[in-house]
Amino acid sequence: xxxxxQRLLARLLARPANHPELIVQALTHRSAGPDNNxxxxxxxxxxxxxVIAEExxxxxxxxxxxxxxxxxxxxxxxxxxxxxxxxxxxxxxLRLGAGELRTGGxxxxxxxADAFEALLGAxxxxxxxxxxxxxxxxxxxxxxxxxxxxxxxxxxxxxLQEWLQARRRGLPEYDVLGVSGEQHAQxxxxxxxxxxxxxxxxxxxxxxxxxxxxxxxxxLALLGGADSSASPA
Amino acid sequence: xxxxxQRLLARLLARPANHPELIVQALTHRSAGPDNNxxxxxxxxxxxxxVIAEExxxxxxxxxxxxxxxxxxxxxxxxxxxxxxxxxxxxxxLRLGAGELRTGGxxxxxxxADAFEALLGAxxxxxxxxxxxxxxxxxxxxxxxxxxxxxxxxxxxxxLQEWLQARRRGLPEYDVLGVSGEQHAQxxxxxxxxxxxxxxxxxxxxxxxxxxxxxxxxxLALLGGADSSASPA
Numbered sequence: 001x002x003x004x005x006q007r008l009l010a011r012l013l014a015r016p017a018n019h020p021e022l023i024v025q026a027l028t029h030r031s032a033g034p035d036n037n038x039x040x041x042x043x044x045x046x047x048x049x050x051v052i053a054e055e056x057x058x059x060x061x062x063x064x065x066x067x068x069x070x071x072x073x074x075x076x077x078x079x080x081x082x083x084x085x086x087x088x089x090x091x092x093x094l095r096l097g098a099g100e101l102r103t104g105g106x107x108x109x110x111x112x113a114d115a116f117e118a119l120l121g122a123x124x125x126x127x128x129x130x131x132x133x134x135x136x137x138x139x140x141x142x143x144x145x146x147x148x149x150x151x152x153x154x155x156x157x158x159x160l161q162e163w164l165q166a167r168r169r170g171l172p173e174y175d176v177l178g179v180s181g182e183q184h185a186q187x188x189x190x191x192x193x194x195x196x197x198x199x200x201x202x203x204x205x206x207x208x209x210x211x212x213x214x215x216x217x218x219x220l221a222l223l224g225g226a227d228s229s230a231s232p233a
Numbered sequence: 234x235x236x237x238x239q240r241l242l243a244r245l246l247a248r249p250a251n252h253p254e255l256i257v258q259a260l261t262h263r264s265a266g267p268d269n270n271x272x273x274x275x276x277x278x279x280x281x282x283x284v285i286a287e288e289x290x291x292x293x294x295x296x297x298x299x300x301x302x303x304x305x306x307x308x309x310x311x312x313x314x315x316x317x318x319x320x321x322x323x324x325x326x327l328r329l330g331a332g333e334l335r336t337g338g339x340x341x342x343x344x345x346a347d348a349f350e351a352l353l354g355a356x357x358x359x360x361x362x363x364x365x366x367x368x369x370x371x372x373x374x375x376x377x378x379x380x381x382x383x384x385x386x387x388x389x390x391x392x393l394q395e396w397l398q399a400r401r402r403g404l405p406e407y408d409v410l411g412v413s414g415e416q417h418a419q420x421x422x423x424x425x426x427x428x429x430x431x432x433x434x435x436x437x438x439x440x441x442x443x444x445x446x447x448x449x450x451x452x453l454a455l456l457g458g459a460d461s462s463a464s465p466a
Binding site: 034038039041042043045046047049050053054057063064065068069124125129130166167168 | 266267271272274275276278279280282286296297298301302357358363399400401
């Protein structure tokens with residue numbers, strides 16, 4: 001039933017496994033016997049946690065510990081892991097007991113997710129940290145880029161507020177300086193200014209909200225926080 | 234107040250930090266400012282989790298995932314981390330805000346534990362995985378040896394039962410073959426045998442329980458499971 005694991009590895013890694021039996025074990029569900037993937041899954045889970053943590057830390061320089069934790073959890077929950085496993089067609093390589101085979105265990109999320117983590121654990125033991133780290137970053141390239149860009153899509157007022165709170169500074173104030181144009185085509189001008197310094201910026205937009213966002217974006221850029229790079233490492 | 238972090242590093246590592254500011258940040262509590270150790274703690278926590286996971290996997294070849302998780306949790310809980318921090322006199326190097334300083338923050342478990350993890354995260358970024366892994370294994374040498382030996386102290390009947398259950402084999406039966414000696418100096422002879430094979434072993438002891446343990450130990454050795462090395466990787 002199950003395909004030769006070496007074919008799977010050849011797609012993932014530059015060189016064959018030093019210990020092919022580790023790869024077989026990673027693909028063996030507990031229903032198929034005692035030499036199964038539960039211990040390797042424990043290792044792979046920890047490995048994945050570290051690699052994703054480091055990458056999020058680098059890509060999200062302004063995110064606090066809570067945000068980093070939430071984003072990592074979203075990348076390594078059972079759904080995400082099972083999707084990764086399906087991308088690798090891991091189901092074709094699984095070794096399952098007769099009962100699990102009969103009831104479609106090779107398509108079950110929990111079994112696929114566990115096997116994916118176990119495979120990472122096996123590759124770590126077989127080829128070392130640098131190799132498995134690169135593999136994880138390749139597999140997660142799209143998801144990590146999405147995590148970083150979704151943070152950038154956070155609105156500017158929120159980012160400005162977070163930037164200031166991280167530095168224990170007062171919240172900004174927004175004042176409408178003027179409204180021009182006809183009722184259905186108004187133009188708002190808003191000033192965003194800090195209460196504890198001279199810094200301020202002007203924004204314009206077709207609604208008060210848009211003008212405020214524009215002002216906050218400009219002020220963030222003035223403060224050096226537009227790309228969040230002025231934040232804690 | 235706080236001592237130069239380079240003195241701390243000199244005690245821990247072969248070469249000085251490439252990025253001393255990371256080490257300073259690891260020792261900076263959030264009460265002291267925005268460039269504090271919360272993000273590095275997130276990284277160090279993941280790093281420590283992986284290093285301890287791998288080491289437990291190797292040292293406890295018969296432990297299942299649940300047992301590995303419990304043992305790791307015991308090694309990385311707040312008490313254990315704070316004890317590690319105290320061993321390094323980390324409190325002397327902490328940077329705290331005025332309020333925390335006044336209320337003795339440099340002796341608080343949670344602050345010490347977080348700083349210890351953050352320090353590991355900083356060393357990982359500064360000197361790489363291999364260096365920080367070796368440091369963790371040195372710091373945890375005693376605790377890891379204790380974890381391994383406490384498992385060996387598990388009684389032989391339990392270990393035999395776990396060995397058999399992992400292989401989905403029947404539980405052993407214990408029969409008293411004989412009792413000799415006076416009431417206060419009895420000697421028991423017990424036979425431990427498997428129900429699904431011919432394997433059996435005899436044990437003797439001053440109580441029925443001791444004789445059973447002796448028989449289980451001998452049978453485990455016969456089965457190749459005495460050092461648990463016949464178990465899943």
